[in-house]
Amino acid sequence: MADLEKRGSYVPRRTREKRAYQLLMAGGGLGVAGVILFVIGSAGLGFLALILAAVCGFLFWRNVS
Numbered sequence: 891m892a893d894l895e896k897r898g899s900y901v902p903r904r905t906r907e908k909r910a911y912q913l914l915m916a917g918g919g920l921g922v923a924g925v926i927l928f929v930i931g932s933a934g935l936g937f938l939a940l941i942l943a944a945v946c947g948f949l950f951w952r953n954v955s
Contacts, residue, residue, distance in 0.1 A: 910953045917946030 920943035927936030 913946045913950040917943045
């Protein structure tokens, strides 16, 4: 039993859940902010917020898959 190897890149379940929740909240907030910024006329910031929301969405998807 003394020669058990540690799992390589193991991340505890609670940490993965917390990261997924944070990515979901950040992505949702950035998506809403992006749409609002587009509506009020700040297309550059709106576009940036939507790109960041897409990145958060991708990272969330990768985290839960």
